[in-house]
Amino acid sequence: MTADRWRHALVIAMPYAWLLLFFAAPFAIVLKISLADQAIGIPPYTPLMAEGKIQATIANYQFLFSDSLYARAYLNALWYAAWATFGCLLIGYPLAYGIVRAPLPWRSTLLLFVILPFWTSYLIRVYAWIGLLKGNGLINNLLIGAGLIHEPLALINDAFAIYVGLIYTYLPYMVLPLYAALEKLDPALLEAASDLGCRPSTAFRRVTLPLSMPGVIAGCLLVFIPMCGEFVIPDLLGGPNQLMIGKVLWDEFFTNRDWPVASAVAVAMLVLLVLPMAAVRRQLTGESV
Amino acid sequence: MTNRLSPFLGTMIIVGFAFLYGPIASVIVYSFNASRLVTVWAGFSTRWYVELLSNDQIRNAALTSFEIALISATGALILGTLAGFVLSRYRRFAGRTIFGGLITGPLVMPEVITGLSLLLLFVALGQAIGWPKERGVLTIAIAHITLGMAYVSVVVEARLSSFDRSLEEAALDLGAKPAKVFAVITLPLIAPALVAGWLLAFTLSLDDLVIASFTSGPSATTLPMVIFSSVRMGVSPQINALATLLLVAVAAAVLIAGRILARTRNSPTT
Amino acid sequence: MPGPGSRPASEGPIPHLVLANVAKRFPQAASPAVDGVSLELARGEFFALLGPSGCGKTTLLRMLAGFEMPDAGSIRIDGQDMGAVPPYARPVNMMFQSYALFPHMSVADNVGFGLRQAKRPKDEIAARVAAMLDLVKLGALARRKPGQLSGGEKQRVALARALINEPKLLLLDEPLTALDRKLREETRFELVRIQRRVGITFLMVTHDQEEAMSMASRIAVMEKGRIAQIGAPAEVYERPANRFVAGFLGAINLFEARVVAATNDLLTLDSVEIGARLTVTHDRVLPLGTEVALALRPEKLSLARMPDSRWNNSLAGTVRGVAYRGEASDVEIELTCGKIVRATMANIGGARDTLDIGQPIFAGWSGEAGVVLEQ
Numbered sequence: 001m002t003a004d005r006w007r008h009a010l011v012i013a014m015p016y017a018w019l020l021l022f023f024a025a026p027f028a029i030v031l032k033i034s035l036a037d038q039a040i041g042i043p044p045y046t047p048l049m050a051e052g053k054i055q056a057t058i059a060n061y062q063f064l065f066s067d068s069l070y071a072r073a074y075l076n077a078l079w080y081a082a083w084a085t086f087g088c089l090l091i092g093y094p095l096a097y098g099i100v101r102a103p104l105p106w107r108s109t110l111l112l113f114v115i116l117p118f119w120t121s122y123l124i125r126v127y128a129w130i131g132l133l134k135g136n137g138l139i140n141n142l143l144i145g146a147g148l149i150h151e152p153l154a155l156i157n158d159a160f161a162i163y164v165g166l167i168y169t170y171l172p173y174m175v176l177p178l179y180a181a182l183e184k185l186d187p188a189l190l191e192a193a194s195d196l197g198c199r200p201s202t203a204f205r206r207v208t209l210p211l212s213m214p215g216v217i218a219g220c221l222l223v224f225i226p227m228c229g230e231f232v233i234p235d236l237l238g239g240p241n242q243l244m245i246g247k248v249l250w251d252e253f254f255t256n257r258d259w260p261v262a263s264a265v266a267v268a269m270l271v272l273l274v275l276p277m278a279a280v281r282r283q284l285t286g287e288s289v
Numbered sequence: 290m291t292n293r294l295s296p297f298l299g300t301m302i303i304v305g306f307a308f309l310y311g312p313i314a315s316v317i318v319y320s321f322n323a324s325r326l327v328t329v330w331a332g333f334s335t336r337w338y339v340e341l342l343s344n345d346q347i348r349n350a351a352l353t354s355f356e357i358a359l360i361s362a363t364g365a366l367i368l369g370t371l372a373g374f375v376l377s378r379y380r381r382f383a384g385r386t387i388f389g390g391l392i393t394g395p396l397v398m399p400e401v402i403t404g405l406s407l408l409l410l411f412v413a414l415g416q417a418i419g420w421p422k423e424r425g426v427l428t429i430a431i432a433h434i435t436l437g438m439a440y441v442s443v444v445v446e447a448r449l450s451s452f453d454r455s456l457e458e459a460a461l462d463l464g465a466k467p468a469k470v471f472a473v474i475t476l477p478l479i480a481p482a483l484v485a486g487w488l489l490a491f492t493l494s495l496d497d498l499v500i501a502s503f504t505s506g507p508s509a510t511t512l513p514m515v516i517f518s519s520v521r522m523g524v525s526p527q528i529n530a531l532a533t534l535l536l537v538a539v540a541a542a543v544l545i546a547g548r549i550l551a552r553t554r555n556s557p558t559t
Numbered sequence: 560m561p562g563p564g565s566r567p568a569s570e571g572p573i574p575h576l577v578l579a580n581v582a583k584r585f586p587q588a589a590s591p592a593v594d595g596v597s598l599e600l601a602r603g604e605f606f607a608l609l610g611p612s613g614c615g616k617t618t619l620l621r622m623l624a625g626f627e628m629p630d631a632g633s634i635r636i637d638g639q640d641m642g643a644v645p646p647y648a649r650p651v652n653m654m655f656q657s658y659a660l661f662p663h664m665s666v667a668d669n670v671g672f673g674l675r676q677a678k679r680p681k682d683e684i685a686a687r688v689a690a691m692l693d694l695v696k697l698g699a700l701a702r703r704k705p706g707q708l709s710g711g712e713k714q715r716v717a718l719a720r721a722l723i724n725e726p727k728l729l730l731l732d733e734p735l736t737a738l739d740r741k742l743r744e745e746t747r748f749e750l751v752r753i754q755r756r757v758g759i760t761f762l763m764v765t766h767d768q769e770e771a772m773s774m775a776s777r778i779a780v781m782e783k784g785r786i787a788q789i790g791a792p793a794e795v796y797e798r799p800a801n802r803f804v805a806g807f808l809g810a811i812n813l814f815e816a817r818v819v820a821a822t823n824d825l826l827t828l829d830s831v832e833i834g835a836r837l838t839v840t841h842d843r844v845l846p847l848g849t850e851v852a853l854a855l856r857p858e859k860l861s862l863a864r865m866p867d868s869r870w871n872n873s874l875a876g877t878v879r880g881v882a883y884r885g886e887a888s889d890v891e892i893e894l895t896c897g898k899i900v901r902a903t904m905a906n907i908g909g910a911r912d913t914l915d916i917g918q919p920i921f922a923g924w925s926g927e928a929g930v931v932l933e934q
Contacts, residue, residue, distance in 0.1 A: 004467075012382060015372035015438065019391040022435045026406030029413050043412045091308065094301035101294055102302070110302065112547065117309050119488075120539045122496050123513050124532040127520050128312035131319060131529075136326075138315055171309065229399020231499055236520060246401045253405060253503070263409065266402045274398060278390075281397075381586075458626055459659035461646040463724065464676035477663050 027270070034060055034263035045259050060264035070248065070265065074272065077244040080159070081227035084166035085220050088174040091167065092219065096178035097208075100185075111179060118172040126165055126236055133161050133237070157239030165233040170223040177222060181215020182208070221281050228273055245269055313536060320529035337530040347515055347531060354495055354512040357426055361433035362491035368434065369441025369486060370479075376442060377449040395439040404503030407432045411504065424506030432504045433497065437490030444489065448482035488546055492539065574638075575760060576600040576623075576728055581632035582784075583618055592618040594784035595632070600728075605754050605761045607775035609768060611807065615784040616764045620730050623762065624653045636727055647676070652721035653730040656737070658713045660705035666716050667692070667701040673724040691723045694753065711742050718750075722757060731763040735770055747773050768808045772796060780804045796856075802932055805854045812860070812900045813932075814853040818845045826931060828853060833896045837872045839929045852932045859928035860902035862890065862914070863921050870923030876900070878918045890914060892922055 035056040037046040046055060064070045099110045117125060132138045133155040140152040155161060185208060193203035231246040238244070245265065252262040294302075320338070324331035341347060372392050379385070395403060411421055411428050421428055456478070460470040476483075498513040505511065519528055578598040584591040593615040600606050608616040621627045623634060625646035634641040636650060652673070660669050667688050674684045692698045695715040705713060714734065721729055734750065735743045751774050754761050765771050771778050772792035779789045780803075788800040799805035802813065816828035816837060821844045828837045828851065837853055845851070866873040876894040883906075890902045902922055914920070 008379065008382075011371050012375050012379060012388070015368045015375065015392070015442075016384070016388055018368055018435070018438070019372075019388070019394075022407065022410070022431060023391055023394055023403075026410040029409045030402075030406045033409055043416070091301075091305055094298060095305035098294060098298035098302040098305075101298055112544075113306065114309065116540060116543060117313065119492050119543045120313070120536050121513070121516075121532065123498055123516050123520070124316065124528075124535060125312065127516070127528065127532065128316045130520070132312055132315055168308065168312065171305075225397050226399060229401055231401050232517070246399055249401045249405065250499075259409070262405060266405050269399060269402060274402070278397070453657055453659060455655045455657050455659040456661060458624070458646070459653070459655055459720075460661070460672070461626075462624055462649075462651070462653045463673035463720065464647045465672075466647055469676070474661060 030263045030266050033260055034267045036260045038258050038260050043259065044257055060260050061268070063261060064264055064268060069243065070245075070268075073243040073245045073248040074268070076242065077228045077230075077246065078273075080162050080166060080242075080244060081224050081230075084163050084170070084227055085174075085224050087163060087167040088171055088223055089216065089220065092171055092174035092178055093216070095171075096175045096215075097182055099175075099179055100182040114172055114175050114179075122169060123232065125169060126232055129161065129165055129168065129237060130156065133164070156237060157242075159238075159242055161237035162233060162242050162244075165237040166227050166230065169233065170227060173222045174219040177218035178212065178215045181212045181218070185211055217284050221277065221284070225274060225277050229269065245273075316529050317533045317536065320526065320533040322526060322529075325526060337526040338534075341527050341530045341534075344527065346510075347512070347527075350510050350512045350515040353426065353509055357430050357433060357501075357509075357511060358491045358494040360426070360430040361437055361494045362487050364430065364434035365437025365441050365490035366483060366487045369438035369490070370445050370483065372438060372442035373445025373449060376446045392439055392442050395436045396443070400497070400499035401503075403436065404432070404500040407435070407500070408503040423508060424504060425509035428504045428506070429501050429509060429511065430494075432500045433490070433494040436497070436500065437493055440489050440493065441486035444482045444486040445479060448479045452478060484546060488543070574599050575602040575604075575636070576762075577633075577635040578619075578623075579633050579635075581619065581622060581629045581634060583615075583622060583627060583629050591615075591630075591784050593622070593629070596781075596784075596786055597632075598779060598786065598789070600760055600762065602760055603758050604777065605751065605763070605775050607763045607765060607771035607778045608781055609765055609771040609778050609807075610781035612766055614781040616766075616781050617732065619781075620653070620732055620762070620764045623728065624651055624730055625649050650727040651730060652724050652726040652728075654717045654721045654732065654734055656732040656734075658705075658717040658737070660708075660713055660716055660720070662705050664704070665701065666697060666703050666705070666708070669705065669716055670719045670723055672720060677724070687723055691719045694722075694756075695719045710738050711746065714738060714746065718753070722753075722759065725757075726759060728760045728762060731761060733765055734763060736765075736767070743770075750774060772808070780807060782807075798930055799854065799932065802852060802854075805930070805932060810857050810901055810903075812855045812857065814855070816851055816853055818847055818849045818851060821845055821847065825926065828931075833874065833894055833898055835872075835874060837929070838926050839872075839931055840926045841931045845931075845933070849933070854930045854932050855900075855924060855928060857889065857901045857903040858887075858905075859924050860900070860922050861924065862892075862902055862904060863923070864919075866921045867923055869925065871926040872929075873921050873923035874900075875919070875921055878914045878916055878920050880916065881914050888914075892920060894922075 033045050035058065037055075037057060037059070038044060039046045095114070099107060099114070102110055130137070134140070135152040135154070135156070137155070139155060140149075143149045144152065189207055189211070190203050193207045194200070198206065228244075229246040230244055231250045234242050234244040234247045235250070238247075246269075249262055249265045249269070252258050252265060319330075321333050321335065322330055323334035323336065372388075375388065376392065407428075408424075411424055415421055452475075456474055457470050460474045461467070465473065496513065497511075498517050501511045502514060502517075505514070516528060516531065519525055576599070578596055581593055581596045582591055583593040596615075596619060608619060610616045618627060622629050623641075625641065625644060629642075641649060661672070664672070670691055671684045671688045674687060679687075688701070689698065692701055695718055697712060697715055697719065700708065700712060705716065708716065714737070718734075731750075735746055738746060747770065750761075763771070763775060772795075775792065777789065778792055778795050780787045780795060782803050788795055788804045790798075795804060796808050799808065799811075805811045805813070814828075814830045814837065815832045816830035818826055819829045819836070820827035823844065824840050824842065826839050826841045826845060828839065830837060830853070839853055861867065861870065874894050876892040878890060879893045879899065880891040882889040885906070887906055888904050890904060892900050892902060894900060900922060
């Protein structure tokens with residue numbers, strides 16, 4: 001069976017090597033550059049080893065802590081992502097539950113239509129909200145036309161627009177795990193609860209909700225981290241006060257061309273966001289990462 | 290069992306779908322607006338479509354995006370399928386935990402971090418070994434393969450874990466050699482997952498702005514990059530038209546693919 | 560084990576399948592799955608491996624098919640060692656518990672799969688598939704996909720797919736478990752009939768003792784990776800070798816006792832448990848004082864209001880419960896000492912001789928009815 005062993009080794013080695021090279025190794029380089037200085041030139045950072053000495057500096061990290069902008073952007077990101085996750089749950093749970101309880105022939109169609117926006121351009125879905133939320137956008141025009149308001153509301157470039165954009169973009173990711181968890185629920189359990197004297201609301205609270213918790217956890221974990229790292233939504237829908245850490249990283253890199261600080265932001269995000277969330281996920285779901 | 294929808298749940302379905310589709314519908318409607326002002330309706334017109342089709346920058350970017358999406362979806366399919374096999378079939382090997390972490394990593398990693406780290410890798414590699422000489426289609430495709438293979442592996446692993454291993458054993462037992470078993474039993478039965486995985490990787494690549502922005506060079510501008518810079522300038526009717534075309538194309542592709550898969554999948558694999 | 564059933568029951572004594580000290584332990588398992596099994600099957604036998612789940616019977620079957628490699632011991636078919644032969648090159652076919660029908664192929668393509676792998680000519684395949692489908696009465700369904708078949712039809716496709724290759728040995732993994740009860744009983748006869756007709760050696764794995772006894776000509780009862788007893792169904796049932804076999808093959812009453820007298824073929828036992836002396840025939844003289852158990856099948860117990868003169872043993876008690884089963888009733892009797900025994904009464908007399916709960920009763924049996932278990 002040595003031929004078999006070689007085949008197995010090859011099957012494992014190909015994706016493994018790819019991931020090591022293009023997913024794991026880059027982080028080492030990010031870490032290395034976060035310890036370098038910005039420099040004029042290509043590439044715009046100082047080498048870590050020069051004249052036989054290690055030229056590492058923690059100045060970039062000190063900078064992140066000294067300028068409150070970074071802490072604010074990080075906390076903003078957590079704050080927006082947490083509330084938007086909650087918002088997704090608030091809309092997504094009844095939606096998923098409604099689909100599960102819908103007549104069988106409709107179910108797969110309804111589910112398909114929840115997933116369909118996920119297949120369409122993410123950028124365009126964010127863009128659609130610009131047209132709706134702008135000062136002279138559809139929603140303001142409708143409200144003014146209905147005589148409800150006289151001045152356009154500042155809907156865009158505001159926290160409100162960020163919430164809308166985040167919830168809208170990530171809703172399908174929330175609905176899918178919720179649907180999967182709710183669908184597994186045996187209807188006989190609810191019948192048993194009602195047979196044993198539970199009102200529907202109590203049965204929901206005591207039976208449906210606890211049993212769907214794995215789906216709730218999976219959905220929240222699925223949307224929270226990418227929300228925290230969002231760049232497009234704060235950039236297009238947010239204003240100068242709605243800085244989020246992902247946008248800060250982008251601006252450091254593309255606008256300031258400060259690769260070392262951008263790297264330090266990335267390392268900080270990894271340490272303060274991705275790794276803790278991976279640990280939480282492991283704790284809650286028992287699965288690796 | 291009261292298997293009827295309560296009024297509340299029925300309302301939530303309607304509200305939820307209105308929320309999901311309202312903005313998309315508004316983009317489609319305004320793409321046919323005659324006025325340059327996106328929000329003022331000035332009659333039906335297809336002029337933005339005409340302008341769009343003569344826009345060389347957008348056409349070139351679309352071609353670049355398609356090229357990258359084709360390469361990366363195919364690469365992601367191959368590597369992701371292998372990874373899916375490893376995850377579901379090879380329960381014990383040295384470094385399996387690390388492998389599991391690496392393969393799901395791209396799914397949870399914020400895009401800005403993935404993009405930045407890959408760019409820095411390409412720069413470092415370019416300095417160290419002279420490859421890649423410049424960034425462009427190839428580097429974006431490599432980045433998208435890394436992202437796409439994670440998604441493909443999840444889809445393939447799910448299919449394989451619901452796959453009755455005794456089907457493969459039965460084929461072996463009936464005299465088919467391992468390679469033949471893979472070709473005539475395993476592959477046809479996981480084909481729906483492979484199609485779904487390829488489509489997923491394709492649309493992910495077509496859709497990606499952040500990672501592509503980091504890993505591209507002067508030679509390659511993708512469609513999302515063009516849309517993004519144009520949208521940053523403000524809402525533009527041409528983008529509405531482009532958005533409509535993309536939405537229709539993707540929706541049609543997904544619906545047709547779904548129909549084909551539903552037809553070929555004439556019996557569930559137990 | 561001497562006795563009529565321990566030698567291959569059918570035609571000749573040619574060693575067809577020989578397992579010698581086969582052992583298998585899975586990594587990280589506390590105990591071996593198969594722990595030194597030796598077995599000989601004659602050509603054309605219908606043999607059953609019977610045991611509870613986890614006893615190693617399925618692992619043994621998978622080693623015969625070639626899906627698992629034994630750690631030790633050898634498997635020979637017609638003298639050829641199967642050690643290094645991969646599953647696809649073995650003259651063995653298997654009928655899977657889940658049937659493992661290829662969902663993307665028609666019934667005919669499923670049945671013809673093995674012949675296509677053997678690169679038989681097209682028209683030969685077509686003819687043999689048609690003949691095989693006739694044998695299992697599925698000719699009309701050749702073009703259907705497995706998803707469109709009932710459980711019983713799927714089972715017959717799986718059988719046809721394995722049989723068509725004319726293997727030297729057909730392995731059946733719980734062949735009837737997935738069927739409902741009525742169909743299961745019909746299929747037992749059908750499987751035996753087909754086996755006689757094709758003359759292929761069948762080796763069946765099952766956890767259902769009724770299934771094993773009604774179909775197989777010989778049974779091996781397995782426990783914890785070892786064979787506890789091999790024999791013809793009646794022998795294993797009537798003369799179990801130990802308490803495990805006795806308990807696994809249907810209900811049994813056990814009385815713990817000590818030998819107090821022994822003649823050539825008769826033992827006298829003293830049971831402290833029930834405070835009685837019992838006599839039983841036995842083919843071995845046991846030393847006085849040996850601790851044994853007397854095993855008694857419920858149907859060997861007779862019940863009467865007064866002790867019968869034909870009984871060698873009788874115990875007094877009261878009726879504790881009656882479960883009417885149609886053809887027979889199960890009766891629970893509480894003996895004076897408090898022990899509960901079970902008896903089965905054939906319902907010959909119709910509804911007339913009913914028993915009332917709490918009614919005093921005598922349970923008795925002849926000396927030949929019980930079995931002495933030495934271990």
